[in-house]
Amino acid sequence: MNQENYVIFKGTKDGVTILFQQDAPFDVICEQLTQKVEEAGKFFDKVKTSLAFKGRVFSEEEEEQLLKIIAEKTNMDITFVKTENNELKQLSELLEKEMHPHNLTKFHKGSLRNGQKIEFDGSVVVIGDVNPGAEIKATGNIIVLGQLKGMAHAGCKGMTDAFVSAVYMAPVQLRIADIITRFPEENKRGPKPPEYAFVQNGQIFVMALS
Structure with a gap:
């Protein structure tokens, strides 16, 4: 495959899809992606869109x-991210499902x-x-x-269908709307799968994303 086509941007009715060549070296993928987003320049400036990774x-x-x-x-304003990775795909599907039309996302x-x-009037995604x-x-x-491992307060203006999710969930305090929960010390140790927390019947539940 021609190196120019290792990374392909496509606009769809749902947002922007990035197609990645299955067998391309990852360092080449990064170089191609950097080059293409730089070349796109003002095209992505302040564009509000979803982003999907496809192909690998x-x-x-x-x-x-x-x-x-x-x-x-x-300076893209990304509303949510979809990937081929099952764990992150579940996170993004949750974000897409629960996102309100007026609800922006800060990365x-x-x-x-x-x-x-x-503090943000909308949803927050932390890459770190x-x-x-x-x-x-x-x-x-x-x-x-x-x-x-810090404090997280989702739905801080009363949105009870908000959720909190993390690759490793061990917050000092977790709050959704006006409902607060603390994680026991034993839950802060050892490996575990990505989890998400949500409100059901007036209580916060935590489930694995596996």
């Missing part, structure tokens, strides 16, 4: 790297340290960790593509 399955680390390239090189690239705080002492407050949903 990437590891979590690879997907994070691709999203970082897009975040660094464009934060990098981890949040102790004392850092994000939320460390102890850090806080996220969103009127919509919260997705952490890393470890959630």
Whole structure:
């Protein structure tokens, strides 16, 4: 396959789809993606759209790297992300399902340290960790593509169908609308699958995304 076609952008009625060549080396994929988003320039400036990765399955680390390239090189307002990776696909499907038409999404690239705080009128996606002492407050949903060990408050203006999801869920405090829960110490240790938290019958439930 010609190197020019390792990464292909396609506009669809649902948003922007990026097609990746199945057998292309990942470093070449990154180079091609960087080149193409730079060449697109103003085309992506402040465009509100969904984003879909198609053609191959990437590891979590690879997907994070691709999203970082897009975040660094464009000012796209991405409403949600779909990928071929099952875990992240479930996260994005949840985001798509629960997203309200007026509900924008803020993407934060990098981890949040102790004392850092994000407040946003919409949903928040963090590409990194939320460390102890850090806080996220969103009127919509919260997705952490890393470890959630700080505080997370989704649906802060009363949206009880908001959810919180993380690759590793171990928050100091988790709140959805006006419902608060704390995670026991034993749940903060050891490996476990990605999880999401939601409200049902007035209580917060946490389920695995496996």
